[in-house]
Amino acid sequence: MTIHHHPPDELLTAFAAGTLDLGQHIAVATHLLTCPHCRSMVRAMEQIGGTVLTRLPPAEMSPGALAAVEARVGGRAPDDAAIPARHFTGFRDIPGLPSFVRRYPDSSWKWIAPKVHMRPIGLPEPGATRVFLLRSKPGTKMIDHTHTGFEMTCVLSGSFAHEGGHFGPGDFDLGDGSVDHDVRIDSTEDCICLVAMQGDLKLHGVIGRLLQPLIRM
Ligand SMILES: [Zn+2]
Structure with missing residues (x-):
């Protein structure tokens, strides 16, 4: 890697x-x-x-x-x-997810946008930072967006690219309100990332404004 x-x-x-x-x-x-x-x-x-x-x-x-x-x-x-030990068996279908994350309560994938699903990771002390997995299909072009807070992204499998470069397994991407994201999934397999995020997404463009009410992250 x-x-x-x-x-x-x-x-x-x-x-x-x-x-x-x-x-x-x-x-x-x-x-x-x-x-x-x-x-x-x-x-x-x-x-x-x-x-x-x-x-x-x-x-x-x-x-x-x-x-x-x-x-x-x-x-x-x-x-x-x-x-609790009963939570140690979660996220079995996610290779590359560290074992200490598997201890947190698992949940099912939720649709958030075309070809994009998210899966919350249940933290024992819910706070300002939410942690979830994000799964995007090959060829997905994420809607142009910025953040009202920060977003830390760790790539577990697959890859994506934006203005800041190409990101594959192990790479870490830090986004905040000053960064305009135009993300494209460029791997032939699903791109799965662990994301820690504060604030909300702000979607740009006509499609973004249409989808904004539907996006729940
Ligand atoms: Zn490093």
Whole structure:
């Protein structure tokens, strides 16, 4: 697997610092599992952060601080043991999906646009970031769109292209309101991506305006 597109450094730094919410964390962790380059970056950042911490003068902790840290770690770790074992068998039909994502509640594919389906991943703490799988048929040209928030996309199988380049398995794409997406699925198989998204899609053009009321993501 050759990876050409990585999360920006600020996102890897936030991952290493533990400041991403669960949905964002899942998207970056999905990329890290396939990308030795970014894993070594995160490891280096964690070591720098640890060195800085050990040089800080000791300070008294506030009451309940330890419990708060434990709760945060428990909610974010990809191998979170608190997720019920009955959910470990989901998403069997999705090769390339990391095992820690299979622990979250599965659901069925939902139609969202011609040749495009989405499948929500049920997070234990629903927040501002939604995580779902997106499956698009070969030859699909996604309607020209922008975002009101951000969109992190990890390619699991198949491939797509837009103005920013060509994206295949393992690649990571970060979109926000400043990016105009004109996406084409250019693989001969279905393109399946894990997507973490905040905000809504804004569709452009006549067809986009007609479809906007039907799009539910
Ligand atoms: Zn990478």
